[in-house]
Amino acid sequence: MSTLIAIREGSLNGNGGDCSPAKLKASNRGRLAVLHRRLLLLVGGAMFNLMLLFFILGSLYTLSSRISPLMGWHPDYPSFVVSGNRSGYTVLINTWKRYSLLKQSVAHYSSCRGVDAVHVVWSETHPPSHQLRECLANVVRQNSRADEKPHLRFNLNQEDNLNNRFKPIVDLRTDAIFSVDDDVIVPCDTLDFAFAVWKTAPSTMVGFVPRMHWLDNKKDGEVHYSYGGWWSVWWTGTYSMVLSKAAFFHNKYLEMYTNQTPSSVHHYVTRERNCEDIAMSFVVANATGAPPVWVKGKIYEIGSSGISSLSEHDYKRNKCLNDFASLFGTMPLISSNAKAVNAMAEWLW
Structure with a gap:
């Protein structure tokens, strides 16, 4: 060196x-x-x-x-899904003369492993035909992946009324209800995740369609509220309702809505043909004093636009919000910024 x-x-x-x-x-x-x-x-x-x-x-x-499948763990199937139907949930489908959509909806929800039963809220003048009953029964048998097939029931009503969707069910076997419109499809894995979230807070509503109420300036010395749609929630990240078009709640609220809610609320929904979902949000919030839970997940609407696309929809929803606050004697809705997200399905969290 x-x-x-x-x-x-x-x-x-x-x-x-x-x-x-x-x-x-x-x-x-x-x-x-x-x-x-x-x-x-x-x-x-x-x-x-x-x-x-x-x-x-x-x-x-x-x-x-x-x-992992050999070890009993399936990465494509959430580990929180129940193995037995009895501890699952009931799908409550509200429908009105849209048989093709009803068939698609029943076929899809019958394929979800956590579903114990599918109940169809039927409010048409005539009961469902034998052909329709048999068709839907076959749909359940063909699409269900469970050993014990989900029960299919029609909840028959003699008049067309939006209050019908929240009537108590006699032969109900589960605590959990998933309320959904016939044109709304929630993927099974997303639905099962929401069910798992609901089980952590079974007294509140857990759903996919958040909405908000906003306090406006006082008018004539009275408090006035505004209804905030999806864009309001998206912009602020704040919500106080999840709509019953796609939401879990405890079956006790069916009885509470029908038998313990002021009859003036029922008459209002019947007359206006609107806002039964807001009324249910009031019922649950009034009972719990807590906000609902918004679950992140994709949902698909397979039908044409409903009443929410009408020009006066926002005005009517504002009116419902304020009228219900008056009829209930309080504004029970509680706002929240929390959102339930499945961490197993997220790349960044």
């Missing part, structure tokens, strides 16, 4: 030596070439390590998807 140092020191003290312009330029080129090669090696090594990391992660995912 000392000999090498001596040679370098001698060369630096000679006539010109390594300090000549030509040799210095050549030396710089050589050093740049070495630096360039080292950079290439460094970048290439980083890329190789990154590719190796992705390969390892992909291999682990593939391996787990093959081995």
